[in-house]
Every structure is written in C-alpha cells, then in structure tokens.
Amino acid sequence: MTPNSATSAPSRRSFLASTAVAAAAVAGGMPLLAACGGSDSGSKEGTTSGKGAQKILPAFVAQNVVTPDIASKNGSALGFTSELSLADLKTSVPRKLGKGSTIKIMSPFWGSPPKSSNPYYSAMNAKIGANIVWQNQDGNTYDEKLGAVLASSDMPDVVVIPSWNMGGKIPSAIISKMADLGPYLSGDKIKDYPNLAAIPSDAWQYSIFGGKLRGLPQPAPTVPGIVPFYRKDVFDDKGYELPTTADAFLALAKEITDAKAKVWACDDMKWTAFGIFGVLSGSEKPLGWNLVDGKLIYRVETDEYLEALEWTRKLYAAGVVHPDAKAKNQGNAGQRFTDGQVLMYNQNISDWWGKMAEQATQNKDFRIAGMDIFGHDGGDPQLWCGSPAGIFAFINKKASKAVIHDVLAAANVTAAPYGTKEYMLTNYGVEGTHYTVKDGMPVKTDQGNLEVLNAYVMLASPAPTIAHPDFPDIAKEQVEWQQRMGAFTKKSSFFGLQVTEPARYTNLSNDFEDLEDDVVRGRKKISDMQQAVSDWKSQGGDKLRDWYKKLLDDSGSAQG
Missing domain, CATH: 3.40.190.10 (Periplasmic binding protein-like II)
Incomplete structure (x- = not known):
C-alpha cells in the first residue's frame, strides 16, 4: 500500500x-x-x-x-x-x-x-x-x-x-x-x-x-475526506444532471451504464453511501460511538448503516458498478475513471488535483469535479467529523x-x-x-x-x-x-480524543469491513450483517459500550 x-x-x-x-x-x-x-x-x-x-x-x-x-x-x-x-x-x-x-x-x-x-x-x-x-x-x-x-x-x-x-x-x-x-x-x-x-x-x-x-x-x-467524483466533461456533454437523492443516483446510474460500450456509471460507492445516509465515521473506532438520548450507539448498530449497505447493494445488483469493482481488489478505480469506463467514483480529495494534473497532457478535455454529498431523501446530509x-x-x-x-x-x-x-x-x-x-x-x-x-x-x-x-x-x-x-458536519462524542481501548476489545470489530464488502457485492445478506452485530454485542460490544460510557461520564468530551 x-x-x-x-x-x-x-x-x-x-x-x-x-x-x-x-x-x-x-x-x-x-x-x-x-x-x-x-x-x-x-x-x-x-x-x-x-x-x-x-x-x-x-x-x-x-x-x-x-x-x-x-x-x-x-x-x-x-x-x-x-x-x-x-x-x-x-x-x-x-x-x-x-x-x-x-x-x-x-x-x-x-x-x-x-x-x-x-x-x-x-x-x-x-x-x-x-x-x-x-x-x-x-x-x-x-x-x-x-x-x-x-x-x-x-x-x-x-x-x-x-x-x-x-x-x-x-x-x-x-x-x-x-x-x-x-x-x-x-x-x-x-x-x-x-x-x-x-x-x-x-x-x-x-x-x-x-x-x-x-x-x-x-x-x-x-470535514469528510472522501469525495464522490464525477466526469464533469462527460456529464456536460451528455446533459446528465447531478442527483440529489439516493433514488435519483440509482436512476442516473442506470441511464449512464452501457456494458456493451464498456461504460458503467460508477465504481464501488460504499463510502459515499455512508455520507448520504449519515453513518457515523468509520475512520477511527472511537469516532464510531455517539451519545443518543443518553445511550452510546456504535455505528454498526444504526439503521443508517444498514440502509447505506442496502443502497450500495442495489447499485451492484442493478449492474451499474464496474465488474472489476465487484472483484474488489482488481484494477484501479481511478484508472477506470480516467479511461472513461466509469463516470463516478469515490476517493480521497487529493485525487481532485491528482487526476487533473495526470490528465493535463493526456486528455485536454478531461474534467473532474466533486459532487456534493446529499441526504438520501433529498434533505441536508448528516456528516461526521474525522x-x-x-x-x-x-x-x-x-x-x-x-x-x-x-x-x-x-x-x-x-x-x-x-x-x-x-x-x-x-x-x-x-x-x-x-x-x-x-x-x-x-x-x-x-x-x-x-x-x-x-x-x-x-x-x-x-x-x-x-x-x-x-x-x-x-x-x-x-x-x-x-x-x-x-456546514453539515458534526462532532461525535469522542471527537478529538485519543482513546485506547482495552486490549481485550482491540480486534472486536475488525471483521466488519470485509463483511460490508461482501454484503454490498451480494455475497452475503443484510441478515448476515445483523447477525454479526448481534454477535458483536454478545462477544464484548455491550461491555465495550459500558466502558466507553464510563469514560465519557468520567472524562467528558473534548468540547467540554
């Protein structure tokens, strides 16, 4: 890497x-x-x-x-x-x-x-x-x-x-x-x-x-570092309108995709889905916890988490995601984007300049732009600080x-x-x-x-x-x-705090990312994720919640 x-x-x-x-x-x-x-x-x-x-x-x-x-x-x-x-x-x-x-x-x-x-x-x-x-x-x-x-x-x-x-x-x-x-x-x-x-x-x-x-x-x-990028030059040429809801994104993706012409709407969009549906940050374990109505909730327990996975799963099921993305580690999403095989992908904001600089001498018409993250229902998004x-x-x-x-x-x-x-x-x-x-x-x-x-x-x-x-x-x-x-980004309860979890919990949530990737690609079901969350709770998640809650009660947040 x-x-x-x-x-x-x-x-x-x-x-x-x-x-x-x-x-x-x-x-x-x-x-x-x-x-x-x-x-x-x-x-x-x-x-x-x-x-x-x-x-x-x-x-x-x-x-x-x-x-x-x-x-x-x-x-x-x-x-x-x-x-x-x-x-x-x-x-x-x-x-x-x-x-x-x-x-x-x-x-x-x-x-x-x-x-x-x-x-x-x-x-x-x-x-x-x-x-x-x-x-x-x-x-x-x-x-x-x-x-x-x-x-x-x-x-x-x-x-x-x-x-x-x-x-x-x-x-x-x-x-x-x-x-x-x-x-x-x-x-x-x-x-x-x-x-x-x-x-x-x-x-x-x-x-x-x-x-x-x-x-x-x-x-x-x-602020969030992963941007949903799109080929502005192609969008302008074809007259595609940027989506402002999750359903509109899927509809546009179906319109764009032409597998015979080797053009797919997007690459894997899981990280964008987390933004669209307001899922707590996955970049660091402490950031995944937030106090809601007096109870600490972890990101994988939320309805938003499952909704984001289900929506990403729909993209794969509709055939609008590049087939190499389904293979997960095959090829390079950025390369597929510059080749015109996909018109949308998500990656770190550094690609905004990186791709423009890379293509400046190769394709003078190339134009990358970042799509604003929208709320899944068309309202304001709920984003979380890194x-x-x-x-x-x-x-x-x-x-x-x-x-x-x-x-x-x-x-x-x-x-x-x-x-x-x-x-x-x-x-x-x-x-x-x-x-x-x-x-x-x-x-x-x-x-x-x-x-x-x-x-x-x-x-x-x-x-x-x-x-x-x-x-x-x-x-x-x-x-x-x-x-x-x-403007739509909030700080979760442990923002800005270096938290060292007890060693016995260190690996407790390590398998979720692989399972997420299997679920969105159709290799596992949403019910498999629900079972994994249930197992996580019984195998230490609930005790870890108690540990984090005591930490918050005793120490206060970084803002307090």
Missing part, C-alpha cells in the same frame, strides 16, 4: 493513508500530511478529558506571516489560488533555533530513500541548526518494524507513527516510552516556536496520549533536553505555512537544484524527485492547506467543497 493508493474501494486503511497525504498538495511537491489514532490519563487505556487537556494544551497563536486567499471555514483547509512568486516568499523562521544536536529519526518512507549526504538533507539541517539522521523504513511494512523498535532498548530519538499503525500494543508503548512535551510546549511556552503555535488546538488535543502531550501532529481537515490530526512524531523520553529542543526547532521549520521560504525548502528543496518556478508554478527537477520525498514533511506540518499554482481553480473547488460539506 502507498499513501495515495486508490483501489477499487477505499478500505479503512487506504482511507486513512490517503487522507494522510491530502491536507495540502502543491503542484509537483510532496503534499502535506494529515489523518488519525489511541490513549488515557495515566493507565494504558482510556483518554484525557477536555478539562484535563486545557492544562496541557499549547496556546494557539494564529500565524500572520502569510494571508491565505481563502480562509478556513467549517473545518476546511486554507486555500491559496495565487501564482507562486519566489520574490514574495516570507520568512517565518528568522533565526536558526537548533543548537547542533544529532537526531536520529525513524519514519515510514514510500519509494527509494536518497543517500544521507544529499543537498536537500544538508540544506534542511543547516536551516534547522541540527544534524538529522533519517532511519527510513518501508512504509508498506512499517508495522513489522515499528513493534520491534518500540520494544527494543535501542530506540531512536524520534519515531514517526501514523495512526493506521497504532494497533495492538503501540499506544501503550507510546505512553510508556515517549517524552512528555508539556514542559516545552504547554501554554505560552510554545511561543518559542511560532509555527508550532499556529497549529490548530484540535490537533494538539489529539496529540495527548496517556494524559501527556506526547505527539507532534500533522493537522487534518475535520480526526483533527493523524501522523505523529514522538520523542524518546530518554532524549536529552538539548535533543528535545532541537527536534522542536526542526518541527518549527517543517510546520512553516505555505508562502514561506521554509515551506518551499521543506517541500521542494533548494531552488535551482531541486526545483524551478515556471509561470508561477514550482516544478521539481529529476534530482528533486529523487531527493525531496517524504522525510522532513513527516516531522510536523502547518494547518491544513490546499494550493495548486498550476490549477488554482481546483484548489478553490476543493476548499469550497470542504466548506459546503463542513
């Missing part, structure tokens, strides 16, 4: 991973990162309350170095639609904060890591004032390496952990082995690192593990104060906002060596493509940002879609 994978249907893991590279994507550069995770107030399970968090959280100081073209609204990213001018880049780190420490960082890496002595690493280390040594590990098999490293006595100074790698004993290891950053960042102390101070408070709240501020976060938009951060960098609690200071100095550089010299260095490298700017657009050189990959961007990142100098209209459309959808 790569972070930007787009299989036939986004799995929970590919959903998280693709969300992780979507918060900000700049033409030709490594996107900023975003996504999700588990925690407590001292023991190895539980969480930290909103009230408890207030004593821990860093002060928020908005960054005024750069003004976005589109302000954040309803949980959206910031938007930049202006041409990029190197002469106008601002400085957000006026002096070197590092004191010369050598810092070993283990991080997932997708691709081939460059040599450690390359000009990009040298320039970044010079800017930071520290010697960062990257111990890059294959992101596809990071799980395997992570557990062994956290269990060893020879752990590096910093370990980067994406939320989708936080299963099993990883949260407990974070709590027991990672440094408390509160003494360095809580309250006004964070003002020593202005770019970190501009990270939204929700992201810091979500970086509290075991009652302590332990993570350096990569913030994410809290997590406010996802990939975290943790500092070994055995690290010296000097090393901790220099890690924070490094994070203060990598969290610089778009439109600054530090952002360009972090995301594009050295001008002339790693990129050039043509017509207001940064373009990586061959050397840039080899060296400026997912290293420093894994340390910390600024508030979620979308900027595409090559396609400013796409950046505008993405942010405006987020803002429209954000």
